[in-house]
Amino acid sequence: MTPKLERAIVNCFKVRHGKQVVGTDKTNLVGASLEELTSVVQDLSEPSYRARQIYAGIYCRRLRSWEQFTDLSKGLRKRLEDAYVIEYPPVAKTFESRDGTRRYLFEVSPGQKIESVFIPEEQRETFCISSQVGCAVECLFCVTGKLPMRRNLSAGEIVAQVLSLEQCRGCAPKRLNIVIMGMGEPLHNYENVMKAVRLMTDKEGMAISPRRITLSTSGVVPQIKRLAAEPVIPNLAIALNATTDAVRDVLIPINRKWDIATLLDACRRFPLERRQRITFEYVLIEEVNDTPEDARRLVALLEGLRKKINLIPLNADPWVPLRTPSEDRILAFQKILTDHSITVYIRRPRGQDVSAACGMLAGRDQAQGDLLHPPPKPVEESALARLGL
Numbered sequence: 001m002t003p004k005l006e007r008a009i010v011n012c013f014k015v016r017h018g019k020q021v022v023g024t025d026k027t028n029l030v031g032a033s034l035e036e037l038t039s040v041v042q043d044l045s046e047p048s049y050r051a052r053q054i055y056a057g058i059y060c061r062r063l064r065s066w067e068q069f070t071d072l073s074k075g076l077r078k079r080l081e082d083a084y085v086i087e088y089p090p091v092a093k094t095f096e097s098r099d100g101t102r103r104y105l106f107e108v109s110p111g112q113k114i115e116s117v118f119i120p121e122e123q124r125e126t127f128c129i130s131s132q133v134g135c136a137v138e139c140l141f142c143v144t145g146k147l148p149m150r151r152n153l154s155a156g157e158i159v160a161q162v163l164s165l166e167q168c169r170g171c172a173p174k175r176l177n178i179v180i181m182g183m184g185e186p187l188h189n190y191e192n193v194m195k196a197v198r199l200m201t202d203k204e205g206m207a208i209s210p211r212r213i214t215l216s217t218s219g220v221v222p223q224i225k226r227l228a229a230e231p232v233i234p235n236l237a238i239a240l241n242a243t244t245d246a247v248r249d250v251l252i253p254i255n256r257k258w259d260i261a262t263l264l265d266a267c268r269r270f271p272l273e274r275r276q277r278i279t280f281e282y283v284l285i286e287e288v289n290d291t292p293e294d295a296r297r298l299v300a301l302l303e304g305l306r307k308k309i310n311l312i313p314l315n316a317d318p319w320v321p322l323r324t325p326s327e328d329r330i331l332a333f334q335k336i337l338t339d340h341s342i343t344v345y346i347r348r349p350r351g352q353d354v355s356a357a358c359g360m361l362a363g364r365d366q367a368q369g370d371l372l373h374p375p376p377k378p379v380e381e382s383a384l385a386r387l388g389l
């Protein structure tokens with residue numbers, strides 16, 4: 001192949017997959033599927049089984065440089081090196097909490113940062129990863145929603161968060177769980193998120209069980225229906241957070257498009273394997289959604305669904321004009337649910353001291369410049385009035 005033709009093919013791949021590495025004219029192969037790698041090796045006039053070797057190298061063996069691909073000839077490695085790289089987004093900074101939680105700030109492109117969180121627990125370890133730079137949903141209680149929505153992450157940028165966190169951690173995690181609950185609404189980036197899920201779950205690749213991956217959505221109903229028809233389906237978590245449309249409309253504006261009844265109807269139709277359940281997340285906000293009436297309405301709304309409920313006391317934040325309920329109110333809410341034989345967990349904040357807890361991800365780093373600078377618009381008085389605050 002002439003160098004000119006090779007360059008044309010590389011450029012075509014970049015256009016299709018948008019993975020050009022900043023500062024070079026090379027294409028990043030992290031995030032490429034087996035089919036895409038097959039087209040790469042065919043373009044290099046190599047047999048297609050080479051694609052399998054490259055695929056296993058990137059995702060199963062977690063190799064980072066072409067010289068580590070000792071199962072490929074030196075000549076092929078050189079040609080790959082000339083046009084392609086295997087790169088994870090650089091970790092701009094790490095913040096470690098007193099409780100062992102670690103927040104990672106990745107620079108995915110110049111001036112665009114995302115965050116992932118590593119949460120160690122006794123029995124398992126969790127990686128919370130992001131799907132977008134910013135978020136368009138604008139939940140009232142979430143600081144990420146106050147950032148401008150910049151763009152969707154590519155499948156490679158989603159998968160690379162997991163590969164990178166594994167590497168920062170220094171060894172394969174024990175009983176790893178992955179939750180797609182970081183920055184962004186994953187179902188607003190459906191194609192890339194699902195491609196990343198396929199790469200993560202492929203037995204020839206990263207080989208993570210789909211039962212160890214949870215996708216959390218604010219309630220994008222058409223995409224929940226689409227997810228239900230996928231061959232590989234992660235666990236589903238629904239950020240419910242309210243028991244009336246009047247309150248949910250204010251807390252999660254997407255509810256005005258797909259209300260609670262429509263959302264729960266999609267949940268009732270969602271396919272579940274034996275012993276699998278849908279997780280309903282419920283951020284408890286004082287005097288907004290934490291009353292005994294709310295707890296009883298929640299019981300009635302979720303009647304008949306195979307479920308567990310995660311109660312998440314609001315993580316107080318200067319940008320969120322809402323209050324965390326007292327311990328008594330939280331326990332009283334939980335008791336009403338457990339009295340109805342519902343499995344319910346109170347999710348205590350992890351990494352709050354380094355802004356790594358639920359709803360706090362906003363690239364905060366006073367030393368390097370805060371993503372929240374300039375500060376977001378304050379929440380409108382009318383929204384608070386509609387909540388009775």
Ligand code: SF4
Pocket residue numbers: 135136137138139142143144145146182183184185218359
């Ligand atoms: S809670 Fe999730 S969906 Fe809502 S604004 Fe925050 S990141 Fe977006």
